[in-house]
Every structure is written in C-alpha cells, then in structure tokens.
Amino acid sequence: MFTNQELKKLIYPLVVEQSLVMLVGMADTMMVSYAGEAAVSGVALVDMVNYLIIVMLSAIDTGGAVIVSQYLGKKDSDNANRCASQLLTVTVLASAVIMCISLCFHKGIIDALFGAVDGDVRTAAITYFVITALSFPFLGIYNSSTAVFRSMQKTNVTMYVSILVNIINIVGNTIGIFVLHAGVAGVAVPTLISRMAGALIMFIMTFNKRNPVSVRWKEILVWNQELICRILKIAVPNGIENGLFALGKVLVTSIVALFGTYQIAANGVANSIDQVAILVVNAINLAIVPVVGQCMGAEKPVEAEKYTKKLMKISYAATGLLGLFVCLLLPVIHGFYILSDETWRLSCILVVLHNSFAFLLHPTSFNLPNSLRASGDVKITMFIGIGSMLVFRLGTAVFLGIVCHMGIIGVWIAMGMDWLARSVVFTVRYKTGRWKKIHVI
Numbered sequence: 151m152f153t154n155q156e157l158k159k160l161i162y163p164l165v166v167e168q169s170l171v172m173l174v175g176m177a178d179t180m181m182v183s184y185a186g187e188a189a190v191s192g193v194a195l196v197d198m199v200n201y202l203i204i205v206m207l208s209a210i211d212t213g214g215a216v217i218v219s220q221y222l223g224k225k226d227s228d229n230a231n232r233c234a235s236q237l238l239t240v241t242v243l244a245s246a247v248i249m250c251i252s253l254c255f256h257k258g259i260i261d262a263l264f265g266a267v268d269g270d271v272r273t274a275a276i277t278y279f280v281i282t283a284l285s286f287p288f289l290g291i292y293n294s295s296t297a298v299f300r301s302m303q304k305t306n307v308t309m310y311v312s313i314l315v316n317i318i319n320i321v322g323n324t325i326g327i328f329v330l331h332a333g334v335a336g337v338a339v340p341t342l343i344s345r346m347a348g349a350l351i352m353f354i355m356t357f358n359k360r361n362p363v364s365v366r367w368k369e370i371l372v373w374n375q376e377l378i379c380r381i382l383k384i385a386v387p388n389g390i391e392n393g394l395f396a397l398g399k400v401l402v403t404s405i406v407a408l409f410g411t412y413q414i415a416a417n418g419v420a421n422s423i424d425q426v427a428i429l430v431v432n433a434i435n436l437a438i439v440p441v442v443g444q445c446m447g448a449e450k451p452v453e454a455e456k457y458t459k460k461l462m463k464i465s466y467a468a469t470g471l472l473g474l475f476v477c478l479l480l481p482v483i484h485g486f487y488i489l490s491d492e493t494w495r496l497s498c499i500l501v502v503l504h505n506s507f508a509f510l511l512h513p514t515s516f517n518l519p520n521s522l523r524a525s526g527d528v529k530i531t532m533f534i535g536i537g538s539m540l541v542f543r544l545g546t547a548v549f550l551g552i553v554c555h556m557g558i559i560g561v562w563i564a565m566g567m568d569w570l571a572r573s574v575v576f577t578v579r580y581k582t583g584r585w586k587k588i589h590v591i
Contacts, residue, residue, distance in 0.1 A: 151223075151444060151445055151448065151450065151453050151457075152441060152457060156303070157437075157441075157457075157460075157461075159303070159305070159306070160303050160305055160437050160440070160441070161305075161433055161434065161437050161461075161464070162305075163305035163306045163308065163309035164300075164305050164308075164309070164433035164434075164436050164437055165429060165430055165433040166309050166312075166313075167305070167308060167309045167312040167433070168425075168429050168430075168432045168433045169429055170312050170313060170316040171312070171316070171425075172422075172425035172426060172429060173316075174316045174319050174320055177320055177323060178193070178323060178337050178422075180486050180487055181323050181324070181327040181328075181336075181337060182327070182333075182334065182337055183419075183487050183488045183489060184327060184328075184488055185327065185333040185334065185336075186270075187411055187412065187415045187489070187490070187493065188268065188270040188271045188274055188411065189274045189333055189334050190415045190418055190419070190489075191271045191274070191275075191411050191414040191415050191418065192270075192271050192272070192273070192274025192275035192277075192278055192334060193274065193275075193278050193334060193337065193418065194403075194414060194415065194417060194418025194421065195260075195263075195264050195271070195275050195403060195407065195414065195418075196260075196275050196278045196279045196282065197418070197421075198396075198399055198400045198403040199259065199260075199263065199279065199400055200279075200282055201396050201399065201400075202393065202396035202397055202399070202400050203248055203252070203286060204289065204293075204396075205389075205392040205393060205395070205396045206244075206248070206389055206392070206393045206396070207241060207244065207245055207248075207286075207289065207290050207293055208293060208392065209385050209386075209388040209389030209391075209392050209393065210237070210240055210241050210244060210290075210294070210381070210385045210389065211237070211241065211293050211294050211296075211297040212297070212384065212385065212388055212439060212523060213237075213381040213382060213383070213384035213385025213386075213388060213389075214233060214234065214236075214237030214240075214241075214294065214297055214298070214381050214385070215297040215298070215300060215301045215439050215440065215443065216384045216439060216443050216523065216524050216526070216590065217233045217377070217380050217381055217384065217590065217591060218230050218233050218234055218237070218297075218298060218301040218363060218443075219301045219439060219440040219442075219443025219444050219447060219524070220443050220444070220446055220447030220590060220591045221233060221447060221591060222301060222302070222362065222363070222440075222443075222444055222447065223443065223444035223445060223446065223447025223448040224447040224448065224591065226591075227362065227363070229377070229591075230301075230362070230363045231363055231364055231365065231366065231369070232369050232374060232377055233377050233380070233381065234298045234301075234356065234363050234364070234365050235365040235366055235369035235370045236369065236370075236374050236377045236378050236381065237294050237297070237298065237381060238291065238294050238295070238353075238356070238365060238370050239370050239371075239372075239373070239378075240378060240381060240382075240385075241290040241291065241293070241294040242287060242290060242291060244290065245286045245287045245289065245290030245291075246286075246287050248286050249283055249284065249286040249287055252279070252280075252283035252286065253280065253283050253284070256276060256279050256280050256283065257276060259279070260272060260275050260276055260279060263400060263401075263403075263404045263407075264403075264404055264407045268411060271411065271414070274333070274334045277333075277334045277335055277338065278334045278335075278337070278338045281335060281338035281339055281341070281342055282338050282341055282342065284342055285341060285342040285345040285346070287349075288342075288345040288346045288348070288349035289345050289349070290349075291349040291352070291353050292315075292345060292348040292349040292352050292353075295349075295352030295353055295355070295356050296308040296311075296352060298356055298363055298365070299352075299355075299356075299361075300436055300437075300439070300440055301363065301439075301440045301443070302361060302362045302363050302440075303440060304361070305436075305437075307355065308352075311348055311351050311352055311355075312348075314347070314348070314351070315344045315345070315347060315348040316344070318340065318343060318344040318347055319340050319341060319343075319344040320340075321340070322339065322340025322341075322343055322344065323336065323337050323340050325340075326339060326340055380590060380591065383528075383590065384523065384526065384528050384590065387528040387529050387531070387532040388523055388528050388531070388532070390532055390536070391528075391531060391532040391535035391536055392535070394535070394536050394539060395535055395536075395539050395543070398539040398540070398543045398544045399543070401544055402543060402544060402547045402561055402564075402565075403417070405547055405548065405551055405552065405561060406551075406558055406561060408552070409551075409557045409558055412490060412492055412493045412496070413496065413557055413558045415489065415493050416493045416494075416496035416497040416500060416558060417500070417558055417561075419487060419489065419493070419494075419497040420496075420497045420500035420501050420504065423476065423483060423497070423501050424476075424500075424501060424504045424505070424508075426472055426475075426476045427469055427472045427473035427476055427504065427505045427508050427509075428469060428472075428508050428512055429468070429472060430464065430465055430468035430469065430472070431465045431468070431469055431508070431512050431513055431516060431517060434461045434462070434464060434465045434513075434517050435516055435517060435520050437461065438457075438458065438461055438517060438520050438521050438524060439520060439523070439524045440524075441454075441457050441461070441524075442454045442457065442458060442521050442524035442525055443524045443525075445457065446524065446525045446526070446588075447591065451525070451585075451586035454521070454524075454525060454586075455586075458517075458518070458521040458580075461517065462513045462514070462517050462518065465512070465513035465517050466509070466513050469508050469509050469512055469513065470509045473505030473506070473508055473509050474505070476501065476505060477501065477502055477505055480498050480501065496558065496559075499559060500558065500559070500562050503559070503562050503563070503566070504562065504565075506566075507565065507566035507569055511566070511569035511570055511572075511573045512569065514572075514573035514576060514577055515569040515572040515573045515576070518573075518576045518577065518580055519531045519534070519535070519572070519576050521580070521585075522576070522579065522580065522585050525585040525586070525588055526585070526588040526589065526590035527579075527584065527585035527588050530579055531576070531579075534572065534575045534576060534579070535572065538568050538571040538572045538575070539568065541571070542564060542567040542568035542570075542571050543564060543565060543568040544564075545564075546563075546564035546567050546568075547560065547561045547564035547565075549564075550563055550564055551564070
C-alpha cells in the first residue's frame with residue numbers, strides 16, 4: 151500500500167518536526183538557565199505536569215487519527231470527514247475543561263505534587279503553570295488538526311507550520327529572557343503565543359475541501375454519537391494508559407523533588423538533551439498510526455505487519471546512531487548551559503543511561519504498542535502499560551531512589567526496567583496475531 155518513496159515523504163517531515171520540538175525544548179532550558187537553577191527546576195517540574203495533560207489530549211487525537219486512517223483505507227471519505235470534524239469537537243471541549251481546572255486549582259496542584267520544593271522553585275513553577283495552562287485549548291486544536299493531516303500523509307504541511315510556530319517561540323524566548331529579563335514568564339508567554347498561532351493556522355487549513363479529508367462547521371457544532379463513540383473506543387483506553395503513564399512520570403518527578411535543587415535541575419537538563427536520541431522513534435510513533443490504520447481499514451493485516459517491522463528497523467538504527475552522537479558531543483553541549491559542575495556531571499550520567507536504554511528498548515516499548523493501537527487493540531496495551539508503570543516506573547523508582555538512596559540515578563534505572571517489561575510483553579502480544587482480527591469501523 152505504501153512505496154518507499156511514500157514512506158519517506160511521510161517520515162522525513164515528522165523527523166524535522168520532532169527535531170524542532172526537541173531543539174526548542176533544549177533552547178527553553180538553556181535560556182531559563184540564565185535565570186538561575188531555581189527557574190530551571192520550576193520549569194522542569196511543570197513540564198512534567200504539562201506532559202500529563204498533553205498525552206491525555208494526544209490520546210483523543212490518536213483515537214481520531216486511527217478512525218480517520220481506517221476510513222481512508224476503506225475509501226470512505228464521507229465518514230472520514232465527519233470523524234475529523236467530531237475529533238475537533240471532542241478535543242476543544244476536553245482541553246477547555248482541563249484549562250479551567252488547571253487555572254482554578256494551580257497552587258493546589260503544584261503543592262500536592264511538589265510540596266517539598268524550595269520557595270523560589272515553587273514560585274517559578276506556579277508562574278509557568280498558570281501561563282502555559284491558558285494555551286491548552288489552542289494546543290488541543292493544533293494537535294487535532296495535525297493528526298488529521300498526518301492521517302492524510304500530508305506531514306509536509308504540519309512540518310512547515312511547526313517551523314513557523316517554533317520560530318515564534320524561540321524569538322519570543324530570546325526577547326523574554328535577554329531583553330525583558332522576565333525570567334520564567336519570558337519563556338511561558340511565547341509558548342502561549344506560538345500555540346495560539348499554530349492553532350489558528352492549522353484550524354483554517356482543515357477546512358480545505360481539496361484535501362482527502364476536510365472538516366465542516368455544521369459537523370463540528372453537532373454531537374455525532376456514533377462517530378464519537380468510535381473515537382472514544384480508541385481514545386479512552388489509550389488515554390487511561392498514557393495518562394497514568396504520564397501521571398507515573400509526574401509522581402516520579404515528585405520523588406525527584408525530594409532530592410534537592412541540583413538533582414531536579416539535572417533531571418530537567420537531561421530530559422531536554424535526551425530527546426535527540428529518540429527523535430526518529432517519536433516520528434515513527436506518529437507515522438505508524440496512519441500506515442497501520444490504512445492497512446487495517448483496507449483489510450490487509452499482512453501489509454500492516456510488514457510496515458511495522460520496517461518502521462521499527464529504522465527506529466533502531468537511528469536511535470543507536472543519534473544516541474552515540476549525543477554522548478560524544480556532551481562536552482560541546484556543556485558550553486550552552488549555565489550550571490554548576492555537580493549538576494552537569496549528574497546530567498551527563500543520566501544522558502548516557504537514557505541513550506543506552508533507548509537503543510535497546512525504545513522501539514519495542516513505544517513503536518510496537520502504537521502499531522497495536524492503530525489496529526484497534528487498545529485494551530491490552532492499556533493493561534500492559536498501566537501494570538508496567540505501577541510496578542517498575544513508580545514502584546522501583548521509590549525502592550531504588552529513596553530506599554536504596556540512589557537518588558535520581560536509581561529513578562532513571564527504574565525507567566529502563568519499565569521499558570524492558572513493556573518491550574517483552576508487547577512483543578509477546580504482537581506475535582499472537584490477535585490484533586489482526588479486531589474491527590473498529
């Protein structure tokens with residue numbers, strides 16, 4: 151169903167897009183480091199909370215993308231259009247509710263999760279959280295619109311818009327930090343503005359009737375029970391799994407908050423640098439949904455299996471090369487951060503740990519379950535993800551980090567154990583072939 155050239159056209163823009171996201175994330179951390187380690191720590195803590203919210207919204211987007219992709223594979227453009235419209239409806243409502251909760255209870259949320267942090271870290275975290283919370287509805291619209299375009303394999307469109315969004319963000323960060331000296335707010339406000347711009351552009355483009363899939367106002371403003379149930383049938387288990395996985399990361403971050411400011415800062419810096427090694431894996435995560443989804447919609451599970459293996463091979467090769475490249479460049483990267491020697495030393499240890507685990511386990515831990523989700527096999531991935539998160543990501547982090555006094559290093563070893571458990575069980579599930587018999591449309 152897909153030639154090598156078509157796969158390249160799908161994947162390359164996604165890699166560029168993920169690279170931009172990663173570079174802007176690193177630039178944010180670098181710029182905030184000029185405002186002090188308390189600011190870096192505050193942003194790092196809130197980024198974990200925002201990550202939880204983003205993955206919950208992404209679960210809805212994935213649900214919509216799977217259904218749209220399968221309808222495209224079935225050559226049913228009418229239902230694909232209706233599904234895309236209803237995806238925007240659900241996303242806007244969900245993101246607006248999340249924004250309201252975040253704004254009303256921002257102090258309680260920060261204190262409940264990170265109550266042990268120093269006062270200046272708490273102040274920075276609250277400021278960053280409130281401003282970025284205002285962007286959630288715009289982020290929801292942007293992500294849903296890009297999910298629709300990826301379902302059509304028009305990833306070049308999302309790439310160009312992402313370039314513009316990230317230029318707005320990075321220019322705004324530069325002005326906020328170095329010209330206005332606004333500290334954490336100097337990074338948060340540009341994030342809000344860039345997400346508003348991206349949402350507006352992508353939303354307008356989804357109405358283009360020349361595309362294989364387009365949305366309609368009359369279908370956005372109604373509640374189509376049947377289509378929404380199909381979206382939610384994928385989105386809810388995926389959202390529960392990814393939401394609890396992200397919540398586990400937030401709870402782990404709250405454990406990290408017990409270890410002191412320099413370990414929190416090292417955790418934030420390492421998290422930003424680590425994104426380089428998994429750039430292609432993240433791009434494949436997005437690409438595998440329309441590819442497998444269209445194959446399953448066309449009732450060609452053998453093709454779906456073939457492309458899953460092909461895309462995962464690309465992930466393994468790229469993760470190994472990028473991970474090694476980052477480790478070799480750490481002395482150069484050091485020059486972009488204003489950090490204490492102890493914080494940087496610990497950051498380097500975490501980066502090496504992460505890249506080693508990522509090469510061995512990241513594709514099977516994340517690409518493979520996304521292929522299962524694209525086929526509609528979402529319940530089993532939910533149970534596997536939740537079980538691994540509770541036992542390894544959270545339980546082992548408490549044991550190694552606190553009980554064994556290994557601190558942040560113990561927490562990151564627990565992350566590797568979580569990936570190992572996920573990889574083993576997802577591989578076993580995939581080899582059973584039960585996902586080939588599931589129908590979602």
